[in-house]
Amino acid sequence: MSHVYLNGQWLPIEKAHVSVLDRGFIFGDGVYEVIPVYNRRVFALEAHLKRLDRSLAGIRLSPPLDAEQWQPIIARLVQETETDDSSIYIQITRGVAPRDHAFPANTQATVFAMAKPMTAVPEEWLSQGIKVVTHEDNRWLHCDLKTTALLANVLLRQYAVDHKAVECILIRDGFVTEGAASNIIVVHEEQLLFPPRNHLILPGITYDLVIELAKKHGIPFKEAPVTRSQLQEASELLMTSSTREIVPITEMDGKKVGAGVPGPLFRELLSLYQGLK
């Protein structure tokens, strides 16, 4: 039977409860991580834990556990889950306190972790590509922090679903930032363009790994601002995230991307990426 971890206890998920005064519930005052597990081996754990600490620092919450303390918790989650491929979800909030915006004094953080079976990427996404829509990026200016305050992302993803699309590509002041729950890579004039790592996008672990692969295998790439017209002229568009890896985008706002079929750089990068597992 699989259990979840909550504040030092191991519980069946139905028995894991947090107070209604938890600042995660009241304010979305918390951060999270999602870590993929392949064949019961945790993928890129160090990078994910590093980003977790970076997000914690960004919301001024000291890390309740260090990498060594996370290790046995994650190992137990991986072991107990029913499937060989899963994902670990970690959430840390500023804890339980009387409702007041300012930080409470001496409050313990709430620490939660669970494993969930990995849902396979649908075969037709890889063979035919996915549809996306574009939308103005109307989120706050700390998109580099992986916080649980995801309401804007939730509304933007729903906008995509309402338009029968899988993802929404966000554009801020004429430049591509990322997807509502993914990073976006644009293939323009035979080069991979990565929207720059700054406060406007989440530094994706998959995005980083694809940059490393491009470097290693001599695929031309650039980390640089990407305009809306470069996005529209793209010969290929790729969506990346830890749970979906690399997915080709073949239709955007009702128009074909490039030839309208998954392209050669997608195939090359996906096969290189799968070699990392």
Ligand code: PMP
């Ligand atoms: N940007 C956003 C807004 C996301 O939610 C995600 C998925 N966690 C990503 C990018 C991709 O990051 P990663 O490759 O680390 O999953």
